[in-house]
Amino acid sequence: MTGAGPDERADAVVVGAGLTGLVTAVRLARTAGPGRRVLLLEAGGEPGGRARTTDHRGYRLGLGPRALYRTTRDELRALGVRVPGGEPDLSGSLALRDGALHPGYAAPGPLLRTGLLAPRERLAVARLLALSRGRPNLAGTDAARWLADRLPTERAREAAFAVLRVSAYAGRPEMIDAGALAAHFAGVRRGVTYVDGGWRTLVDALLGRARALGVETRTGCRVTAVEGGARPRLTLADGHGIRARSVVLAGLPQRAAHRLLDEPGPAGPPGRPLHTACLDVALSRLPDPRRTLVLGVDEPLYLSVASQTARLAPDGGAVLHLARYDDGSGLGATEVRKRLDELLDLCQPGWREVLVHERFLPRITTMTAVPEARTGGLPGRPGPRVPGRPGVFVAGDWVGPRGLLADACVLSGARAAEEAVARL
Ligand SMILES: Cc1cc2nc3c(=O)[nH]c(=O)nc-3n(C[C@H](O)[C@H](O)[C@H](O)COP(=O)(O)OP(=O)(O)OC[C@H]3O[C@@H](n4cnc5c(N)ncnc54)[C@H](O)[C@@H]3O)c2cc1C
Incomplete structure (x- = not known):
């Protein structure tokens, strides 16, 4: 659909088809019931956002390490989404200090x-x-x-x-x-799940649920503006207009959401994002099956062989995730990569000879706004309503008084969906 023309009509529009948008759209469509027109618009070429998983000859690589917490799992199950996988065994975990591994x-x-x-x-x-x-x-x-x-x-x-x-x-x-x-x-502490097939399993299942409930999903569809309050109007990058009773901006960082709304943004101090450097690795064989979970003590490093817990690799193969959490030290990408390589050399010597695929993400956003003491922690986060814009709601990892990361996404998505349905 391109060009200006008359405005399209919908009951509800969810902007962003990452985890937040998918959960929001499914909840919204399910609660609203049949006969309502719900659109899910995604700027990228495919849904999933940061929950995407890539496939390299049968090796499933998430964007960085992935543990699904119980809150997210329970919310997904409540939407009819199965969460296959296992719980990592922490008993053999190792600590890295002064360049050496310790029980x-x-x-x-x-x-x-x-x-x-x-x-x-x-x-x-x-x-x-x-x-x-x-x-x-x-x-x-x-x-x-x-x-x-x-x-x-x-x-x-x-x-x-x-x-x-x-x-x-x-x-x-x-x-x-x-x-x-x-x-x-x-x-x-209630437990985490490493998901079989990676988080793509969840994205695919949510998309399936959305489709079954009649949600229309469009990719390559960027929303450039949301105007009005009681009956908001969305403008797409190609000039097309959509009018809806409710709009949920789902998973957009706070600043991006306010830009879209042409709002000045929150009065208080903006939340800061957290970034992480990730090295995702597929190996045809694991050189040392004993060194599968390492936590850095004097440096914020992490290594996990996710495929020991979840089905992520063909028989005999392994999928590993290494990370260096941003500690504000300002290390450059080359130095960070070197340190991750050193960790991999230490834990899995000879890994280069069995390398199938690797992907280095020097700086990916793990949280768009971390709850800080100066912003009042979780109670200081905004709710789903946008002041002065009664038909517009927000959801994502920076919204609502509960949860971090995906937990915050699914909880705030559920809240925003309820609010959006109440206006239909
Ligand atoms: C390396 C890494 C590791 C992580 N590990 C964990 C973990 O172990 N456990 C956990 O719970 N969480 C984890 N997370 C966090 C989790 O992945 C995110 O919280 C979650 O995926 C965010 O989903 P979202 O939908 O809010 O945002 P996103 O995934 O960013 O999705 C937003 C979507 O909106 C689209 N969009 C943006 N602007 C527009 C527009 N104008 N019009 C249309 N579409 C638009 C984007 O293209 C995108 O697809 C991790 C994240 C990273 C990066």
Whole structure:
């Protein structure tokens, strides 16, 4: 569909077909019931956004490491989406410190035995990670302060944060609100899933659900403006116009959403994005099957052989994800790549001889706006309504009072869908 012409009509339009948009569209169509016209518009050539998975001769490579938390899993199941896969075994995890590997502490058992900490430190770290004191009033406190209050030594703080950072993608504790971090970690402790086939399995299943519910999905369809409030009008890049009763901007970063709405943006300080460097690797054989999960302690590094848990590679092959979380040190891409290569050399010597495919992403956005102490943590995030624009809603990893990463996407998508349906 191209050109100006008369405006097209729809009941609801969801802009963005990443995880947030897909969940929003399915919920919206399901709650609205038959007979409603729901459009899902995606600027890119395919749906999925940052949840995309690529396929190289049967090796499924997600964009960086992927663990699905229970909140997301439960939300997807509630939408009729199966989540096949497994839970990683943390018992053999290793810690990387001073360039050497040590029996690690990603799980309570190894944590209580690690030689990197004195008994008193181990106990304090184990207690903190068990969240045994609950999470009273942590919102508005940065995680560095929380760790300093609860742990006796710098070494213990470093060790605890090595575990916490993996699921929050923050390179340094100063970068994230303690309440958000603790709430998220409590969710992580309920278990995570490595998904068979990668997150593409989820994207495909959500697309299937959307189609079955009558949602019309269009790719290569960029929305350039959303005007009006009660009956918003969308303009597409080709000049085409769509008028709808409700519009959800799903998964667009906060600034991009406000640009589209021609709004000045939030009054408070803008949330900062978190970036990560990722090295995704497919090997025809795993050189060392014992070194499959490594957490950096004195440097924000990570390695995981995801294919040991989920079906991601042909028989005998392996899919690995390495990451370096951005800690604000300003390391260039070449240096980061070198450090990831060194980690891979250490854990999987000879990997180059069995390399099938590799992809280095020097700086991918893992969170578009991290909840920080200065922005009030999770309670400080905006809700789905856009002030003064009654038919327009937002959803994504920066919206709503609950969840980080995909958890925030699915929870805020569900809320925005409810609000959007209420206007139909
Ligand atoms: C390396 C990495 C690892 C991660 N690991 C995890 C993890 O282990 N666990 C977890 O829970 N989360 C993880 N995440 C986060 C998770 O992937 C994201 O939170 C989620 O995929 C974001 O989905 P979204 O739909 O909000 O945004 P996106 O995926 O960015 O989708 C937004 C979509 O909107 C489209 N769009 C933008 N502007 C327009 C426009 N004007 N018109 C039409 N379409 C538009 C874009 O093309 C895009 O497809 C990770 C992310 C990364 C990058």
